[in-house]
Amino acid sequence: MALIVQKYGGTSMGSIDRIKNVAKRVKRWHDHGHQVVVVVSAMSGETNRLIDLAQQISKQPDPREYDQMVSTGEQVSISLLAMAIKELGVGARSFTGRQIAIHTDSTHNKARIEKIDVQRVQQQLDAGNVVVVAGFQGVNSEDDITTLGRGGSDTTGVAMAAALGADECQIYTDVDGVYTTDPRVTAKARKLSKITFEEMLEMASLGSKVLQIRSVEFAGKYQVPLRVLSSFDEGKDGSFDDDFKNNVGTLITIDEGDDMEQPVISGIAFNRDEAKIVVRGVPDHPGIASAILTPISNANIEIDMILQNLSTNGTTDFSFTVNRTEFDRALDILNNEVKDDINAKEIHSDSNVVKVSLVGVGMRSHAGVASTMFQVLAENNINIQMISTSEIKISVLIKEQYLEKAVKSLHTAFGLDREDGESQVAGL
């Protein structure tokens, strides 16, 4: 018997029929003797409906009232799911974030979980009931409702699993696992049966939107085994084989280090949201990087890659990338507040760039990854504009038009292609 936390997102809860399907799945786990805690999001569309109502009243709705309102989306879906589970003859009880209680700080709209009381949940589990928990929400010390921000239900799932010491936290979603890269870019993308927390963090932060980054951090910190699997995939979870853990979805777990067959590279992530800014001909003296970047970060614009050229004749070029949505704002700041101050020659910019990254804990022990990557790109005549590295990741900035070519050739070169060459992702 295991204690399992399952999390279902808005799409899985998107209609009464889908809610009934979730209830059936929960019942199957319960019938096999497992204790089940289910964390759910609002029915898809509901959160947007509520936000739209608020925005008809105020462009900047009061954050406390906003949380009070938007948290009702999950409150409705937990009740409906508990009803549906009961309708199948299984005991079930729903709890809001406050009823649990999931204590958070007071940062409305993006609160952080501080503590979870599991007593009431544990009592219900011990009594043989399924517990249904509202994702995305909590309560602060003033008894006001808080929300964790978009995608916060994943975090609730992982936090509940950590607090309960669950055997596994299962994130049901509309994909059946984590892939070596986006199967829409190459049909040879392969589903990973396992990935480490660190790798998943890099993949997620680079735009693989399967899981919210904070939930992966949380799972890593508390070593909660996390599994991504499809809520539309009937039957696979019906077998409950002893080797379930090796068969279904993708398990995100700690790096056990003893896996001889661990690949050098686990996946290739990419990010289309990059935009590059080059400040040309700036005097090369200490403090110049700070003079350029401080006004940008003061405006809450996040900077990603940074490159400073070698100096020639006492001047240098300074390049960095920002998110495309903040590109115009960053350019304005440079042109109006920075350029003259630092005596720069010109500001050059390019929003037709993408970042492609190799991710894998295996690269720690393989020095040749970078050189292989650069060689593959060179063979394909793809020019590298910027490079950044971490212990388990190498990223390059290239022209957007080469994205597909780069991903496909790297995917093959690093042995990630699936053998039959066919995409196994449903619906793609």
Next chain:
Amino acid sequence: MALIVQKYGGTSMGSIDRIKNVAKRVKRWHDHGHQVVVVVSAMSGETNRLIDLAQQISKQPDPREYDQMVSTGEQVSISLLAMAIKELGVGARSFTGRQIAIHTDSTHNKARIEKIDVQRVQQQLDAGNVVVVAGFQGVNSEDDITTLGRGGSDTTGVAMAAALGADECQIYTDVDGVYTTDPRVTAKARKLSKITFEEMLEMASLGSKVLQIRSVEFAGKYQVPLRVLSSFDEGKDGSFDDDFKNNVGTLITIDEGDDMEQPVISGIAFNRDEAKIVVRGVPDHPGIASAILTPISNANIEIDMILQNLSTNGTTDFSFTVNRTEFDRALDILNNEVKDDINAKEIHSDSNVVKVSLVGVGMRSHAGVASTMFQVLAENNINIQMISTSEIKISVLIKEQYLEKAVKSLHTAFGLDREDGESQVAGL
């Protein structure tokens, strides 16, 4: 400066524009230096939308989960109204029934209020803020959300007013007050500026659906002055005259007894939902009434008027009325379970009957009310089938076809007609 509790129903909160109008009205009261607590219902249609979702899952949804779900309707509307009030520059804070806290018993779907903590509300009022409270809901001792049943927001309003010692509880609705009778039956119906709790209770229980009966009982018990007024009537409340209390809507209050001009009759109520059942030729011995009525009330069918004829030849006829929706069920019980047991000759029934009632605390001191009533009906050739009386009410059962004639002639005979003869109710 007064402490005012205002209650707005689902229609008054039916759209974003209407919510903004409520916010403006609240601001006007606040600007005049009053402390304002606003109790609101869910936006019209929202509760039904939620109930429909639940019923797609279960014909008998779990009552706890049902309350957890349906209470979100008010939670959304309090947040939206608080946002709208803040948008006008007035401090506002919303509270769910649980946040107040409004403690109730555990009878889900029709809980009763046991205790209200006003500390948090009082703090907000003292800080100059408007307090927006979710109607219809509370919390039980297990921290589960309860609801008070349909129309429960009126009760919340009155209970908040009682707990806070408010100067007045204003119920904003889609009519502008309580009328001497339904203006759709006679255009001469007149708006009452004042009515006693007892009279209002009789009027309400007889089908004047302006206020929920429980809220009137509650207001009477705690002597909370209650005012019914229109939420669509702009301006009238803008003057804030000293004599506001005599000008707007209908004030429901205690019988001060010193009002020389108090009319004998305050209003004429009627109920179209009656159905009559006559058990003919039953042996007239003790226990016969109980033998007939106990099976009916055991089936949770409410009995209204009861009449037992004088005995002739040792047998008698026994008549009573029930609500039309329960008419068939009552007949079934009598025919299948009672008739043979008590040796009755036949069961006769008639669902084309209505009850017309005169209501007025003044009739206590006027013995002639009944005889005047019977005389007026006789002059109009309206046969009286049954009679029942209370201290402040006389009801007669008549054929449905005579309803309008009876109400009009009694309305005139008891001096209730408005002088210009024109209906003053907007939209009728």
